Structure formats: structure tokens, C-alpha cells
Amino acid sequence: MVSKASLMNLKRGAKDLVNRSLDRHVKLAVTGLSRAGKTAFITALVDHLLQGPVHHQLPLWQVAREGRFLGAQKVPQAHFHIPSFKYEQSIKALRGDAPHWPEPTEGVSEIRLKIKYRPDSLLWRNINQTAELTLDIVDYPGEWLLDLPLLQMTFEQWSEHMMQTLEEPARAELAKDWLNIGGQLDPLAEADEQQIARISQAYTDFLLRSKSELGLHHIQPGRFVLPGELQGAPLLSFFPFVWRQGLEVNPEQGPKNCAYKMLKSRYEHYQEHVVKQFYDQHFVHFDRQIVLLDCLTPLNVGRQSFQDMQIAIEQILQSFNYGQTGLLRRLFAPKIDKLVFAASKADHVTPDQHENLLSLLSQLVVNGQREVAFSGIESHSIAIASVKATQAGSVDYQGAPHPALTGNVLGQDELITLYPGEVPADLPQQSFWQGQGFDFVNFAPQKIEPNKPMPHIRMDLAIEHLLGDKFL
Ligand code: GDP
Incomplete structure (x- = not known):
């Protein structure tokens, strides 16, 4: 006959097994x-x-x-x-x-x-x-995942890539200040931390404005706009070098302590200690x-x-x-x-x-x-x-019921009922942008x-x- 104790042991063993398997x-x-x-x-x-x-x-x-x-x-x-x-x-x-x-x-x-x-x-x-x-x-932040391709790009390739993104006129317009002060940097001269910090700040401002004014998300490096715990760290003090054209000497061949090499080494540090580390940790x-x-x-x-x-x-x-x-x-x-x-x-x-x-x-x-x-x-x-944040219902429109939403407009404390428009079922074509488009307002959360x-x-x-x- 099986004793009570061995039954208990059996039960405990089975429980451990299931615990491990689940x-x-x-x-x-x-x-x-x-x-x-x-x-x-x-x-x-x-x-x-x-x-x-x-x-x-x-x-x-x-x-x-x-x-x-x-x-x-x-x-x-x-x-x-x-x-x-x-x-x-x-x-x-x-x-x-x-x-x-x-x-x-x-x-x-x-x-x-x-x-x-x-x-x-x-x-x-x-x-x-x-x-x-x-x-x-x-x-x-999803922005951090936008940095993954940096692991496959050298500093030179990344700078080239960023230069291509400036072909977009709206981006180029916002980049003007950064391009101006960055253009004064002598890549072969001894690195001046202060100057690099200033240009890097102008680059960050450009990225932030691309985000807020143009609604752009595809921004690199991601930590420049969402630095998290790296806020203010020298690790984020660099920018792509987009002034290569017309240079007589390849800055890759510059002296060890030159400005270009400092930018390059910070970029490599960013790849290793920020991008890789996020994936790793x-x-x-x-x-x-x-x-x-x-x-x-x-x-x-x-x-x-x-x-x-x-x-x-x-x-x-x-x-x-x-x-x-x-x-x-x-x-x-x-x-x-x-x-x-x-x-x-x-x-x-x-x-x-x-x-x-x-x-x-x-x-x-x-x-x-x-x-x-x-x-x-x-x-x-x-x-x-x-x-x-909204209640769905319907309103009478030209004698027929029409779907509508009711909610408190964010920041106005005003209850409104509206029809925000049709969401395109497919990726929007030119005609969508030329037409009435889409228009929604932001709502405040309801009282719960x-x-x-x-x-x-x-x-x-x-x-x-x-x-x-x-x-x-
Ligand atoms: P995060 O930056 O991804 O953390 O975004 P948040 O969760 O802070 O959301 C940003 C804003 O989107 C909020 O302040 C709201 O205005 C709006 N929002 C987020 N989720 C909802 C939602 O489920 N319904 C509505 N109506 N607005 C939302």
C-alpha cells in the first residue's frame, strides 16, 4: 500500500514537473x-x-x-x-x-x-x-529601433546617407542653421570639444524640428531626440559629416586628434555602447x-x-x-x-x-x-x-442617420459631436491628399x-x- 507521505511526495514531484513545464x-x-x-x-x-x-x-x-x-x-x-x-x-x-x-x-x-x-x-x-x-x-521608444541600421554603416557611410536625406527640400530648409555652423568646422584641425558640442546641439535641434514641424519619425540617431538616461552625455555629441565635397584631403586620413576622428570615434562608441547595448540588455x-x-x-x-x-x-x-x-x-x-x-x-x-x-x-x-x-x-x-475617450452614436444628416462621435475636445472642455471622416482602406494616393483628407481632433479622457x-x-x-x- 502507498503511504500518505509517499503520496504527498508524488504529488509534490508532479507539481514541480508541471511548474517547470509550464x-x-x-x-x-x-x-x-x-x-x-x-x-x-x-x-x-x-x-x-x-x-x-x-x-x-x-x-x-x-x-x-x-x-x-x-x-x-x-x-x-x-x-x-x-x-x-x-x-x-x-x-x-x-x-x-x-x-x-x-x-x-x-x-x-x-x-x-x-x-x-x-x-x-x-x-x-x-x-x-x-x-x-x-x-x-x-x-x-520605437525610435531606438530606428538605430539598428547604424550597426551596418561606417561613419562615412552614415554621413553619406544623411546627406542624401537632405535632398528633401523641407528637411534641407530646417537643416540650414546646422549646415551653416557645421560648415565652419575644419575636420583636420585639432578637435575642439566646445565647437563640436555646439554643432551637435544644432544638429539635435534640426532633428527635433523635423519631428515637431514636419511630423517626421525616421530620425537618426534615435537617442538624440529621446536620450533617456543619456541626456547631456558627451556620447551624444557628434553629427554626420556632410561637408566632404571639395575637401582636398580625405578626412579619414587626418591626424589622430582631429575633429573628424573625434566625430567618428563617438559614432562608433554610440554603435557599440548605445545601439548594441540596448539589444543586448x-x-x-x-x-x-x-x-x-x-x-x-x-x-x-x-x-x-x-x-x-x-x-x-x-x-x-x-x-x-x-x-x-x-x-x-x-x-x-x-x-x-x-x-x-x-x-x-x-x-x-x-x-x-x-x-x-x-x-x-x-x-x-x-x-x-x-x-x-x-x-x-x-x-x-x-x-x-x-x-x-469618445462615445459613438449617430446624428441626423439630411434626413438619414449618420455615424458620429461625441467627446470633450482636448484643452477646451467643450463637448462636441462630429464625423472625423473616412479612413482610407488602402495606402492613400495623391487624390486623398488633394481631396478633403482627414480631420480629427484630440479628445480628453472621460471621467471614470x-x-x-x-x-x-x-x-x-x-x-x-x-x-x-x-x-x-
Ligand atoms: P507615448 O509617447 O507612446 O507613451 O504616447 P502616450 O500614451 O503618452 O499617448 C500620446 C497621446 O495620444 C495622449 O496624450 C493622448 O492624447 C493620445 N492617446 C493615447 N492613447 C489614446 C487612446 O486610446 N484614445 C485617445 N483618444 N487618445 C489616445
């Missing part, structure tokens, strides 16, 4: 270009999970629908040297009496949750009624990734901004193309196996336009998605609103009553795609 930990990375909605997404996601099993409204998340989600808790993060995601501050902003959008984070940050659930698997259920999943959520550890894309703002801003976003997206997707470039595989060993592309802020358009928004998103990522699939990564495209779930559009589908299989 994946108890997942690292979810959230990225997107700045203002894409990362902070809003993470705040809403954490809020939904912390609200627990009673007050959520997440029917598309299977575990919640089946009543197996038992709750979540915020626990100390794993890495003490990485800034914490400012959840408390952000949720206060969204759930406060005067709701407002939280401050976006500008660098990498993380937050850890423990999620309790009732497993579905028979074996596990027999041994233990509940299971836990540790979820690390990491927020980082963070990227390789991600299991799941969501890329948020705000397709609507560039539609509002205009053609150049939209096309630039397309380039930026293609560039960002290179980081998930492990197979074909070979570069990532050679340098790092990334392990992301699921990738979700989410068109954010879907509450800016009427529900009848969501299908178009999704179709537009799918076309924006189609090339990248093909390569991602080739790398063995499962991917999904969805349209979401992390925090729904305590214990009521945060209003959203398809956040549950995002959770299902990203984590659904972890709750078996």
Missing part, C-alpha cells in the same frame, strides 16, 4: 514611435489586470471570459537599475476627478505583475487549483512584443509625414526580421515569438471606419509581416483604443467612476493575442 514568466515589450500611445496602453493594461475578476470588461480574453482570471498584483520589478513605469502617476491622471492624459515616458521603464488564474490543463488542475504568471511589461530578453502605430495623426498632418511613418515602420520591423538580415541573429539571440501590430486611438474614428483602419494598418506592415512570419514569429494586426472598468476598444483582444496561450 512557462511561469513572460516579458512583454511595448513599443511605438513617440505619442503612439504606449503610456496609455500600459496604464490601461495594468489597470484592467489590477481591477481583478469582478470589475473587468474583457470578453475577448478567453481566461476572463471563462471566469478563470482570479486577479493580479503589482510586485517589485526584477531590475532595480531600470526606471519603474510610473503607473501610480499615470492612473491618477486617467482616473482622477479631472481626467487628463498621463505624461509619456521617454526612455525604457518596466513594471511587474503577478497574475493569478485557474488553469485549464487537466493535469495542472488536479494538482493545484490556481496558478501564477509573472508578467514583466517593458516600455521603450533589453531586446534579447523580450518574449512578446506589441508595436503601437498611430496611423491617424500622419493622415491628419499630410503626405510627407505619412510616408515618413511608412519608412519608420519598415525600419522598426527590421528588428523582428531575425532570419533574413542575419545581422540580428549574428549579434544577438532574440526570442520574441509573438508580435502584435496595433493601430492605436481607434476611438478617434467612428466604428464603421475600424475595418478601414485595420486594412490600412495591414498594408503598412505587410512587407514586414511577411518577413516576420519567415522568422517564425506569429503576428496579428488589430485596431484598439487603450482608453476610449470608481470600480468601473476603463472604457476601451479591443484591449481584451490585444491581451488574448499577446498572452492568451500563457494561461492554459
